[in-house]
Amino acid sequence: MIHNAQLIKQGAEAKVYLAPFCQRQAIIKERFAKAYRHPTLDKKLTSRRVVQEARCLNRCQKALIDTPTVYMVDLENSLIYMEYIEGISVREFLVTAEGETPEAQSRVAKEIGTALGKMHNIEVVHGDLTTSNLMMRKETGGSVVLIDFGLSYVSNLIEDKAVDLYVLERAFTSTHPNTEVMFAQILEAYGESSKAAKLILKKLEDVRMRGRKRSMLG
Numbered sequence: 001m002i003h004n005a006q007l008i009k010q011g012a013e014a015k016v017y018l019a020p021f022c023q024r025q026a027i028i029k030e031r032f033a034k035a036y037r038h039p040t041l042d043k044k045l046t047s048r049r050v051v052q053e054a055r056c057l058n059r060c061q062k063a064l065i066d067t068p069t070v071y072m073v074d075l076e077n078s079l080i081y082m083e084y085i086e087g088i089s090v091r092e093f094l095v096t097a098e099g100e101t102p103e104a105q106s107r108v109a110k111e112i113g114t115a116l117g118k119m120h121n122i123e124v125v126h127g128d129l130t131t132s133n134l135m136m137r138k139e140t141g142g143s144v145v146l147i148d149f150g151l152s153y154v155s156n157l158i159e160d161k162a163v164d165l166y167v168l169e170r171a172f173t174s175t176h177p178n179t180e181v182m183f184a185q186i187l188e189a190y191g192e193s194s195k196a197a198k199l200i201l202k203k204l205e206d207v208r209m210r211g212r213k214r215s216m217l218g
């Protein structure tokens with residue numbers, strides 16, 4: 001039980017709370033036990049995930065990629081205390097009047113592409129890129145922040161990075177109509193910031209092809 005906490009999301013693997021911490025609001029992410037797993041194994045796997053998430057967040061922050069600052073990790077209770085980002089998600093932004101303009105979409109696309117390129121340069125693969133996991137900071141007038149590193153991991157594989165981009169592309173095409181130009185701008189900015197962009201973007205074409213074949217087969 002976390003003191004004065006307000007539950008903001010109950011997921012399949014974690015609960016996310018907003019709670020006061022050191023005179024400010026913080027996000028507390030709690031991973032919980034899975035009833036079907038053996039308790040000892042479960043504790044081990046849960047700890048591993050908590051450590052992995054906190055490590056990827058720290059790694060990004062060190063590379064000056066805007067992500068929530070990790071305040072504290074409580075491994076015993078599988079909790080990560082992190083900075084609360086005040087703002088809206090890109091998903092929410094895209095349905096506002098401003099978010100529907102090409103100028104705003106282009107600015108946000110550039111920021112997303114640049115951030116993802118930098119993240120892949122330090123071998124962090126996000127694992128769950130959606131427009132809900134891209135936030136915009138109110139404080140700075142809407143600069144992009146990457147959140148939810150719950151499925152992230154360290155990898156130098158071109159394939160893993162291409163799949164990361166493909167997941168985001170699918171999120172765009174399935175949730176936001178008429179954003180093809182915006183996604184192309186994300187890839188353009190990614191092309192400028194990612195060191196292995198050529199190989200990764202080439203691999204993205206293969207991944208798309210596989211995706212198409214799979215959906216044709218049903």
Ligand SMILES: Nc1ncnc2c1ncn2[C@@H]1O[C@H](COP(=O)(O)OP(=O)(O)OP(=O)(O)O)[C@@H](O)[C@H]1O
Nearest residue numbers: 009011013014016027068083084085147148150151
């Ligand atoms: N640092 C943060 N600042 C502001 N809001 C946050 C932050 N972290 C999470 N949130 C909010 O809580 C929601 C759920 O968080 P998150 O995506 O990390 O959990 P989850 O999807 O349940 O986790 P997982 O994907 O690891 O199972 C986010 O979509 C966002 O609205």
